[in-house]
Amino acid sequence: MMRQYELVERVAQYNPNVDEALLNRAYVYSMKKHGDQKRASGDPYFSHPLEVAGILTRMRLDDATIATALLHDTIEDTDATRAEIDQLFGEEIGKLVEGLTKIGRLHLVSQEDKQGENLRKLLLAVADDVRVLLVKLADRLHNMRTLYWVPPEKRQRIAEETMDVYAPLAGKMGIHWMREELEHLAFTVLYPDDAAMIERRLAERRAALGSLLADIEADLAEYLRANNVQATVSGREKKPYSIYLKMKRKHINFDNLSDIYGFRIIVATIPDCYSALGVIHTMWQSVPNRFKDYISTPKQNDYRSIHTTVVGPRKQRVELQIRTEEMHRVAEFGIAAHGFYKDGDVRTRHELAHDSRAYAWLRHTIELLSDGGSSAEFLENTKLELFQDRVFCFTPRGKLIALPPGATPIDFAYQVHTDVGNTCTGCKINGHLRPLVTPLQSGDEVEILCEAGASPPSAWNALAVTGKARAAIRRANREADRRKFVRLGNQLIDNEVSRRHLREGVDLTVAADRMNYADGEALAYAVGNGTVPAGDVLGALGHPEPDETAIPPEASPVSVPIRGAGGDLPVHFAPKLYAIPGDKIVGILDPGRGVTVYPANAGDALSAFAAEPQRWLDLSWDLSGGDETLFPVPVKLVVANECGALAEIAGTIAEEGGNIDELTMTQKTPQFREMNLHIEVRDRAHLARILDRLRGLPIIAEAGRIAN
Template identity: 35%
Template sequence: MLTLTAKHHLKVQKFILFCTVWLMLMKNDGDLMLEEYNRLIEKLKSNGKEYNWGLIEKAYKFACIAHEGQKRSSGEPFVIHPLQVAYILAEMEMDTATVVAGMLHDTVEDSSFTYENTLKNFGEEIANLVDGVTKLAKIPYTNKQEIQAENLRKMFLAMSKDIRVIIIKLADRLHNMRTLKYKPREKQIEIAQETLDIYAPLAHRLGIYKVKWELEDLSFRYLHEKEYYDLAEKIAKKRKEREEYIENIMKTVAEKAMEMGIEAHIDGRPKHLYSIYMKMKRQHKELDQIYDLFAIRVIVNTVKDCYAVLGLVHELYKPMPGRFKDYISMPKPNMYQSLHTTVIGPEGIPFEVQIRTWEMHRIAEVGIAAHWKYKEGGRQNDDLSEKLAWLRQLLDWQKETTDPDEFMENLKIDLFTDEVFVFTPKGDVKCLKAGSTPIDFAYAIHSDIGNRMIGAKVNGRIESLDYELKNGDIVEIITSATSKGPSRDWLKKVKTSQARNKINQWFKKEKRDENIARGRELFEKELKKQGLSSQQILKPEIFAAAFKKYNYHDMDDLYLAIGLDAISSGKAVSRLKEEYRKTLPPEEQKQLLEEEKKKELSKKQKERPAPETGVIVKGIENCLVRLSRCCNPVPGDEIVGYITRGRGVSVHRKDCINIQSNLNDNERLIEVEWYKGKAASYQAELAVKAHDRTHLLLEITNVISDAGVPLKAINARTTKDNVAVMNLTVEITDTEQLEKIINRIRRVPDVFEITRNNK
């Protein structure tokens, strides 16, 4: 009987592994897989870095075995996908561990291999990277929003431990988008929308612009297919003409740079389709009206050369005011550095110029991936940790946000908006989200500054707390030791999650009892509204089941969350109600559902949509109704309907001259009434007479404007007797508002008559 030592056993395992892979490579798909692997190796060699080639080859064989027999939607071997992901990571010049994790990122999710297999074969660092990228298993969340929110929570948590996790995730998403054409149309739209909402902005936040632009253009292609191909076709038609234009500019700049002794690499960069599309939408313009479709990029050796080239460009071409940005002296939070200027070129056509060094260019392409360096033991260096401060803020905010809808909405608004650079009085730069207020600025400095804030000076002037900060503003926060703390209204004014989180923390700590009382009151109102009693649903087992995914340990925790607006009372009651229903016998569950359906139907019937004219014809639904122009009735007027021939019901004021002449025709008169719902707007005509003088018309229009009433039309003339006659058309909601306007105009000096027109 032959016995094997552990050493021999390992050799046998390796031999079996080798034979398995060799047999696979002999199949038809083997050539394609090997070709893709060799392409990856060539790319890694071109990087000129040291790699663990043995570990990379081992990962390739491991992935081949794990995905043996698996196919993608395109029909190609599944292992082509992880190889392509590894290739994208190689383009970013990532290290061995990241490239290997890219090849293995689907092995735990889509094969029989486990985390322990990866740990045993490739070590803790790579196993943790693979685990960080692996998607969540199927968790029984109540809706799709919760699934997406939990996926993102896990992703951000993994990012905080090792930023390479998200770099692999972005490479994975990029290759999936490149092969999205093989998915069903419904799936294409879903994946493209998520990419545009989450992954492209995340690539922007990390400064990986090369990935960001491609993700945006691919998402645009699937979400707005017609607009994408129309735009691509229009741009292609004029490409040659534009290329000749930009070539001449590049030649001129290159020659002048050479004369100055500056070594410069210059290329033309067409703007990406999605950015052109968004510009057309924002500015409501056609493609022919968008001139800066191209930018030129100048790459030089030193920072000194960057500013020298900027001076040269401004000598050659006239700069457009307000379009110069210096991201070298003030880098973006994602480490992006460059000089941007827009100038007027030949023929009066504007174009953008970007100027940067080679190192800045590398960072602009791969962003955070250029700074992934780790100390021994896998810990991030201090410089990288500082640049990821926004991620720590996000994680702190997550702990306070239990509602998935709020999480997703704020994530899109708060994390992925543009930045604004503002200064402290000492000259320190603070980067905030665009639209931030002095309150956001105060909390960005320190919690105590925000909590003791009573006002703010912007550029030396006192400004309101909802003032929108602009680039270059110098902000001074005014504090007081006797301040009572933040106001609840501040939560509506702040734009950053950091400020919102700190304000909520203050209320949670300082006004716990008050917020619990507020939450209890809102909860009980909602219970009553939904026809429930606390005895029915406030049972320990129901509470535990409803909120097992949240940090609510008892009812006080829930009341506090409602009081702080962390969860709405409606959602809290609905969750409890759902769990309560599960405890009922099947017959009672069915009965409860039927009752709810009846209530919902009754509610819909009561909430009849407001008619466009704001008038209801008694006894008739979906009837064509129009307001008569002869008397312009508005809510508050007594009205009557007149059945016209072929034009539905015409609504008149009861004192209208035209309706008075038809009072005998009772068969065509019909009862109508004003809709008692949300106020609509109506036009009313006023005739004003006054002794003419200077500024009379201005004073009357100012009175109307100050009342917040739109002035839709005006017609004025002066008679031989020096009497000003004005016909005004104003937009009001009812006769009460109209009467107020009439009284205000009547008080204007020299006005002696004002009447409502009745033609």
């Protein structure tokens, strides 16, 4: 176990102004509080916080963080209190320890809703100070290193939690070495057979290659030196979990892998990076499409490097990473490489956010918490952000937008601004009009076309890739649905007033107060979604349900005007029952969904609601404003079996402004074909014109609408 003076010496190596008294007090306090407590391995419990502190010294963290590591389990596992920590070590350290105590009580692998809520709590615990997350990551790393002593069922849960949450978080914070070790340790627990197989095959491959890797390393260093590029070259082997993922992703076996080994080239300056690249591509043939420049376009976690793959000696593919010493430090230590103290003062969150893209990502993810939505939605969105890599696209003004692979212009629009996404109606990619579902590639220039008053269709939620876009679409859909239900509720209340032949209107504010609703809009929403009958609102205002015989005949019925699905009311059409403007229609109030429209002649379907007269609504078509909405209607045609018949039918329908939505062949004879078509029309008159034109064709023996 590390001694007290050894810990202080480690910190002093990178911080000459180390507060020895603080670290000594924390060391002694933690050791006394944990006393005779033991770990599952039988070691003194105090060895754990001490090892966590040792891990954090590798990342050169400040004194307060090291002290927090020593104290991080005291409130949870001993009789220590937050007040006592504040008194002895200061409020800053007390707040950090309390944040870690809250995280320690969370189980991040559980039922989905609970898991999402716990992930919310974890991110909120690190919202004010990312050092809480860094201590927690180090805590998890040491627990994974000693996982062998934990009971098997608990071991599985901890490994799942590590693979699902903590390893990706370490990656997002840019702490490459920690992410790799966490993944490796979890991999050996979750997939022990696969891990053992890959370890065995790697050992065999090393033995077969012999001195090849050392020879390549020496050749690279010598060739760079001969071309006046001073560099440090080191070989590396792909980690077993990374190999496992590639085998699954590419559906290949171990023998087909060609890039298990790679080399890291560390140079002094950025120009040296590109000079080294030129030397290497002159020395060995480069592999097409295996070049990435993360120096000019860094990853979201601040990672910068040049990646290239070449065909080296013995026709062996070799991956190369070229970077400066500073880039290497950021690649290994991520957000911790930016330093948490400067000139003796702890850096503020804003200073750190200015330097670190990784911290900016963390803040952005935490901001999603304010967007509402369910815990399951938040979990889905956050996991999307955790696991995705990036593609880089540009706005027409040259602003760089980072997105996950597979992202579409919908995601791009929401990344620019939520209002841009909500009003998006189309896009141009590299100057050409493209569908909004087009997957974006790095380097694409994307122009979003917007229209005032537009809103995102609910189908976009299935097309969006980023959590930000999905959350914004869901929020916009909820707001649009609410507006529709409020409008319907107001309409139903007005209709009830007219039906009862009341001369004065109603004051919804008064009714809402009497019925315990926040305001008139909330009450109208409840009426619109079927929670409250419109008659109850009038009853609350002192207008009891009248005797039906007292209602003047001319006051009833009162119809609700509808324009169609997708308008400003929550309207749906009954499936497989086709109504078009001009048909008589009725509505059934469907609580939570709005109004379902039925043709008045759909007797069998409507009979199911005969015992619920309160759900029936009189509807009328509102076609004011020149709306060109098309409605599908089924049509039966009997057509002569001649070449080009279908083309002639389609052309005739198109000439009349209609559109064929579906077509099925229901019967065939040598002379005739029977077809069922769904034709999209504006109204009954439009359908009549199309049918008249079709009946006039020599190839048509019969044409008519199929009855519901």
